Amino acid sequence: MFNKWKSAAILGLALGFGMRPSAAEDWPQWMGPGRDNVWRETGVLKTFPQSGLKVVWQSELAGGYSGPAVAAGRVFITDYVTADNVKVDNFDRREFSGVERVQCLDASTGKVLWTHSDNVKYSISYPAGPRCTPVVEDDRVYTLGAEGLLYCFQVSNGQVLWRRDLKTDYSTTAPLWGYSAHPLIDGPRLLTLAGGSGSHIVALDKLSGKEIWRSLTSGSQGQGYSPPTIVEHGGKRQLILYRTDAVSSVSAETGSEYWSIPYEASNGSIIMSPVLAGDYLYAAGYSNRNLLLRLKPDQSKPEEVFRDVKDLISPVNVQPFLDQTILYGFDQKGLLRALQLPEGKVLWETDKAVGGRPRGSETAFLVRHEDRFILFNEKGELVIARLTPDNYEELSRTKVIEPSNFAFGREVVWSVPAFANRRIYLRNDKQIICLDMAAQ
Numbered sequence: 001m002f003n004k005w006k007s008a009a010i011l012g013l014a015l016g017f018g019m020r021p022s023a024a025e026d027w028p029q030w031m032g033p034g035r036d037n038v039w040r041e042t043g044v045l046k047t048f049p050q051s052g053l054k055v056v057w058q059s060e061l062a063g064g065y066s067g068p069a070v071a072a073g074r075v076f077i078t079d080y081v082t083a084d085n086v087k088v089d090n091f092d093r094r095e096f097s098g099v100e101r102v103q104c105l106d107a108s109t110g111k112v113l114w115t116h117s118d119n120v121k122y123s124i125s126y127p128a129g130p131r132c133t134p135v136v137e138d139d140r141v142y143t144l145g146a147e148g149l150l151y152c153f154q155v156s157n158g159q160v161l162w163r164r165d166l167k168t169d170y171s172t173t174a175p176l177w178g179y180s181a182h183p184l185i186d187g188p189r190l191l192t193l194a195g196g197s198g199s200h201i202v203a204l205d206k207l208s209g210k211e212i213w214r215s216l217t218s219g220s221q222g223q224g225y226s227p228p229t230i231v232e233h234g235g236k237r238q239l240i241l242y243r244t245d246a247v248s249s250v251s252a253e254t255g256s257e258y259w260s261i262p263y264e265a266s267n268g269s270i271i272m273s274p275v276l277a278g279d280y281l282y283a284a285g286y287s288n289r290n291l292l293l294r295l296k297p298d299q300s301k302p303e304e305v306f307r308d309v310k311d312l313i314s315p316v317n318v319q320p321f322l323d324q325t326i327l328y329g330f331d332q333k334g335l336l337r338a339l340q341l342p343e344g345k346v347l348w349e350t351d352k353a354v355g356g357r358p359r360g361s362e363t364a365f366l367v368r369h370e371d372r373f374i375l376f377n378e379k380g381e382l383v384i385a386r387l388t389p390d391n392y393e394e395l396s397r398t399k400v401i402e403p404s405n406f407a408f409g410r411e412v413v414w415s416v417p418a419f420a421n422r423r424i425y426l427r428n429d430k431q432i433i434c435l436d437m438a439a440q
Helices: none
Strands: 055-060 069-071 074-081 096-106 112-122 135-137 140-144 149-154 160-165 184-186 189-193 201-205 211-215 229-233 236-242 246-251 257-262 275-277 280-285 289-294 303-307 321-323 326-330 336-340 345-350 364-369 372-377 381-387 392-399 405-407 410-412 418-420 423-427 431-436
Touching (some): 069 418, 184 229, 236 280
Antiparallel strands (some): 069 074, 096 112, 184 189, 189 201, 229 236, 280 289
């Protein structure tokens, strides 16, 4: 997802996908198999070659902010094909016409194996294309389009197994910046934000698409963009929902509410998935609308530790990374910061990752690999760095793709990569490329 301040990308700790790390593994959903932005493969480069990374393959693509998912030897990606000028920095609901596509590519060659297309009218801000990364489990792949078309496809041939139109089914509208909250598989359920009255979050049978339960009502600013997040605390699996008017906890199995704490988003801009550090839950959005809660073991109303503290980490583009009690992430000012929880103390900040004095909303996606991080910034650069409580230490940098969209007077690429097969898969609004990261 993205928005006036935010990108596709984007966002939290979530359990329930049921996958385990291995020497070589897929990247089957947003933030990887553990939904934690950790790349666990071994045999990966520690620094980039002077000549740059080898391009294994590249394939033509149209616009979009969605990232790829890689599983079962395939790459799944969505885009929007249109003759309209969607490279616009708009904050309104003017209308655009085009074709929203789901493509399945061969992960080794980039060859297109199958495509599904829908004629879709966009009436959203930043209309370049879909926001959500596909979700792959076994022989099924799930996609969510920017205007709420939710699909389950057969991985092998693209056969439609079921389809839901969230706007029609739940009598709601797309958020201003489109449906952007990445769906989550939890056991037999697919969890997704629908929006509307009584259906802020819905649980669908992942095999049939039939509704299992629905819960909560979206606020007057809409459903927002924060993906559903499951945490374990007090012996319960709690589904945490960061909403435009509250932070809430419901049962992942039934949708029944445990607690809600009032919250007021700025312009509906809630992006990140909340993170849990011990007993402390942190959520933050634009205009320093942050909140730290201390959860109680009996799922009663949590204690509010602090609220709306200036210049912590208010993510507007990308999910921050929690390392025990240190949160690393980009603030709305475009600065990378290290935040000590629960004290709320900023340990350091830097503009080096995006290179140069930030003007606001600068973006770099963060993925940890062993003792270092790989960052993909909005300039189309990959950066390898160490992030510690003491400082930011850059180790290597290379340019890999051109920024192809537009935001706040600058060219940007705002799409989260995938990391699998000792390779990096990333896209802009013209192509998707596969880069070799195998150590020699």
